[in-house]
Amino acid sequence: MVRKQVGEEILRKEEDASEKGWQVQTMENGNELTEEQIFASKENVLPWKKQITLRSLVVSVILGTLFSFIVMKLNVSTGIIPSLNVAAGLLGFFFVKAWTKVLGFVGIKSQPFTRQENTVIQTCVVAAYGIAFSGGFASYILGMSPAIAAQAETENTPINSKTLSLKWMILFTFVVSFVGLFSIVFLRKTMIIDYKLTYPSGTATASLINSFHIPREGAKQAEKQVKKLFTWFGASFAWAGFQWFYTAGDGCGFASFPTFGLQALKQKFFFDFSTTYVGVGMLCPHSINLSMLFGSVISWGVMWPLIAEKKGQWYSAELPPSNLRSLQGYKVFIAIATILGDGLFHFVLLLCKTMYSISKRRNMEKNSNKDNAVVCTSDLDEMSYDDARRKEYFSKDEISWIFAGLGYVLFAAGSVIVVPLIFHQIKWYHVLVIYLIAPIMAFCNSYGCGLTDWSLASNYGKIAILVFGAMIGSNGGVIAGLAACGVMMSIVSTASDLMQDFKTGYLTLASPRSMFASQVFGTAIGCLVSPTVFWFLFYKAYPDLGQPTSKYPAPYGLLYRSISFIGIEGTKALPKNCVNLSLGFFLGAMLVNGIIELLKHYECKVHKYIPKPMAMAIPFYLGGYFTIDMCVGSLILFIWEKMNKEKAQKFSPAVASGLICGESLWGVPASILSMANIQPPICMKFLSSGVNTKIDAFLASS
Known part of the structure; x- marks a missing residue:
């Protein structure tokens, strides 16, 4: 009603x-x-089936294949993947525009190109190249291969390795990649409308798509917003290109600028001149940015230095810092424990609120239609026109929880049957356990991604490696752990990607059904293209793939296999007090959230100043550099609002989107240059005065 x-x-x-x-x-x-x-x-918003056109599917296949190759290339070289959502929306727009112009030249009239169709293309492409990452071809799947097993120190037995094959890789990718789409799709309105999560990349992509399609007549404010967006888009793109010239080596360039000194740089406190995260900071609430900064300070400024002093007591001094048995173990597991505590609290809270809402709705149905009308009018008056229109179209084409539940059960059942047939080391009941707990993990990851734009899918996969590797032990635990990682990682990654795209669809009035259908189609493309690209263009073309001296070292292959070694030994392989600290932060996150909700209930404004555990936990593992970028964006917005609040509210989303889009789009030419073996000409590094004196003396004597 x-x-x-x-x-x-x-x-x-x-x-x-x-x-x-x-x-x-x-x-x-x-x-x-x-x-x-x-x-x-x-604009005439078409029904959801007409938002998906033949040309949109053809363009999606072309761009999905291109982006899958780019992501796979980055996977097997450095393992670092930039966000390409904006590039997908931008190239989708230009491809269809070129399509319609070519047909126009030969006298064939095309149907109008809408922002909803543009969003469908972007969603398909993101879903397709997302499989190149979540499929783990350069990480957990490559880690199963005999070639990577030969590099490892232990557990090189035949039962702990598996020969790669294109057939089983395609089959495995198909059976695990669709489940995540059904895991939390029924929470889309809760995450986007009720929680009002930002999903900065999705918001930036929507702003770009809207700016392409907005009618120019009679839209002075819109024209000003578009001008702002493209001005800062160009500036961000140019700045990213300028920075590239100084990155000819590890630790080179502005991204390693010691803003607060060399010692702070070692603790990951520096401003890395990333316009992407300055823009993200302008879109995220001030409380989230400050929570992340607080998390950076207490972790990298206090906790990790204190734990590092326990080297030799709590963990072996001979281990490298990146080993999970050393300091890295504390970083990873305390961060994950905090995120899980926060996510579990909100999951239970959401469940309680849902039950209460259902009960309240049943009571309202007993009231008169007149009472309902009063409620509707009140709700409408409190809502802006834009929000009301978006909410209406977003709620219009329902994706029922019954459909989502049946889809999840059916695809999960298929996976429970097929995965043990591919990997005999893991049993059907292990896979079943993953699918029972996966929705909670997917919710946690999607919620965190909505707050901070960070997806921690790989970390949830590492947890699965450790848990299921420990359950099975040395008799196949390595392969079982890596397979469990693939199942878990596929679920949480595709779930957060889908919710990010739902945010884009919400802001462009694309139907949730067309978004979901395009996500399914894009996932199907990725399940075919990604394994094929990996197999023929990298695995077969480069026999030394994954070797340290190879052109494509694929560093994460050995890393994931090394984690699985720890998994088969269980929690005893973790450094001393790691489990206790993780449990403490897990309970602490739930306690802090409980206090926040209690203060909200009693309308005490103090809750606004309490750091959010989920946001605090992100820099525990990653470092504080990007939080400084985001706080700079928050500071810019704060000053702008003090100077002219009206203009800040109107134009800050456009400025932020331009900053995000420009640097994101630079990832495409940067990837092409990398594939063409064109290296930056300059390495800009910063040295202490003592080291610089020694280098000068060495050069003078040589």
């Missing part, structure tokens, strides 16, 4: 807008037209 009346009110306003033509620049109250009011006067 509520949704129906809100929808009728919105449609009535759209009809009025169409009749008036919005020829004036201001409404009766003197305010300029909003983005959705401008779209409402010109």
